[in-house]
Amino acid sequence: MHEMGIAIEIYRTCRDTVAEHGGGRLRQVRIAVGELAAVEPDLLVFGWEAVVADTPDQGAALTVDFCRADQRCPACNQAKDRSEGSWLRICPDCGTPLEVRGGDELDVIEVSFETDEEGCP
Amino acid sequence: MKNQIVSIRRRALAASEEHAHALRERFAGSGTLVPNLISSPGSGKTTLLEATVRRFAGRYRISVIEGDVATERDADRIRALGVPAHQVLTGGACHLDARQIDGALSVADLMPADILFIENVGNLICPTTYDLGEDFKVALLSVTEGDDKPFKYPAIFSRAEVTVVTKADLLPYVPFDLEAVRGYVASLNPGGTLLVVSSTTGEGVDEWCELLASRLEDKRRP
Numbered sequence: 001m002h003e004m005g006i007a008i009e010i011y012r013t014c015r016d017t018v019a020e021h022g023g024g025r026l027r028q029v030r031i032a033v034g035e036l037a038a039v040e041p042d043l044l045v046f047g048w049e050a051v052v053a054d055t056p057d058q059g060a061a062l063t064v065d066f067c068r069a070d071q072r073c074p075a076c077n078q079a080k081d082r083s084e085g086s087w088l089r090i091c092p093d094c095g096t097p098l099e100v101r102g103g104d105e106l107d108v109i110e111v112s113f114e115t116d117e118e119g120c121p
Numbered sequence: 122m123k124n125q126i127v128s129i130r131r132r133a134l135a136a137s138e139e140h141a142h143a144l145r146e147r148f149a150g151s152g153t154l155v156p157n158l159i160s161s162p163g164s165g166k167t168t169l170l171e172a173t174v175r176r177f178a179g180r181y182r183i184s185v186i187e188g189d190v191a192t193e194r195d196a197d198r199i200r201a202l203g204v205p206a207h208q209v210l211t212g213g214a215c216h217l218d219a220r221q222i223d224g225a226l227s228v229a230d231l232m233p234a235d236i237l238f239i240e241n242v243g244n245l246i247c248p249t250t251y252d253l254g255e256d257f258k259v260a261l262l263s264v265t266e267g268d269d270k271p272f273k274y275p276a277i278f279s280r281a282e283v284t285v286v287t288k289a290d291l292l293p294y295v296p297f298d299l300e301a302v303r304g305y306v307a308s309l310n311p312g313g314t315l316l317v318v319s320s321t322t323g324e325g326v327d328e329w330c331e332l333l334a335s336r337l338e339d340k341r342r343p
């Protein structure tokens with residue numbers, strides 16, 4: 001389950017972000033995961049819970065925005081849907097290789113936390 | 122206590138990817154070609170490397186980083202051929218990370234090299250996500266694993282520039298639809314290359330070595 005390793009990396013990135021903003025306790029983290037990123041959102045959340053358990057950030061929630069890839073056929077000159085569960089990168093209508101944009105996101109987009117000190121800027 | 126929300130857009134693997142980026146610059150500077158070999162356990166990665174090292178003896182300076190959960194066996198097999206090899210023991214982790222490549226380069230005498238092979242931990246899923254500063258990923262698929270692997274593990278086959286079907290000498294003995302695999306891999310990865318090799322008989326090993334030589338030449342072209 002490689003989502004565990006990725007959860008650890010996400011946690012590092014979040015801790016770095018909090019440290020850059022004065023330190024504190026994580027409340028909620030929002031990430032974007034693309035459909036081509038080879039990452040299972042449910043397993044990632046499961047891994048995250050294990051990573052934050054027994055840390056001061058225990059209970060911090062991970063929310064996943066799942067992002068679809070944008071596929072275009074240059075021959076038909078239109079957007080094409082991927083059939084459910086299929087990774088084929090050819091146009092279902094004419095067989096031309098599709099241009100794929102996005103879908104490989106694995107980004108931390110929002111970090112919410114409680115600062116340690118009262119009233120600090 | 123004060124709540125604060127910070128909006129960022131930062132790759133989740135940012136820390137690891139910075140290492141990969143630095144490695145890629147370093148390999149560009151030294152003109153070293155770095156293929157990252159990925160497959161299930163036992164698909165023939167080390168055996169193909171042994172065959173490759175023999176072919177390139179006296180022509181290129183080769184070194185190898187071996188990733189395994191445990192044991193120095195694979196690195197020992199490469200060293201037995203007189204080529205520097207370093208074994209990274211991941212202690213349970215199912216993939217190599219750019220930091221470990223950094224670490225290997227600092228503790229072992231692997232550079233300068235014309236080609237630095239990285240043999241990833243035997244696993245078709247996890248190594249797919251991690252950039253090691255390589256020039257390209259190579260997915261190996263042995264004919265005894267079954268022809269459905271690209272369907273089951275599409276991510277690696279869509280990202281590997283090169284797919285190598287290994288143990289081709291066993292094709293007569295196992296059901297393996299080579300043309301179906303060829304077609305499917307081509308659709309996952311229209312710009313990729315598929316080679317069919319047998320390290321045992323030597324079939325296809327010349328094409329594999331030619332591909333490496335031409336990629337190295339491309340990389341060094343000013």
Ligand SMILES: Nc1nc2c(ncn2[C@@H]2O[C@H](COP(=O)(O)OP(=O)(O)OP(=O)(O)O)[C@@H](O)[C@H]2O)c(=O)[nH]1
Nearest residue numbers: 161162163164165166167168243288289319320321
């Ligand atoms: N028949 C045949 N057997 C092969 C070939 N290449 C490798 N083998 C055998 O397959 C087995 C595994 O080969 P390795 O090269 O150790 O595989 P690997 O991918 O490095 O394995 P791990 O590092 O453990 O993931 C060995 O018993 C090899 O002798 C081949 O071309 N033909």
Ligand SMILES: [Mg+2]
Nearest residue numbers: 166167195240
């Ligand atoms: Mg091996």
Ligand SMILES: [Zn+2]
Nearest residue numbers: 073076091094
């Ligand atoms: Zn089309």
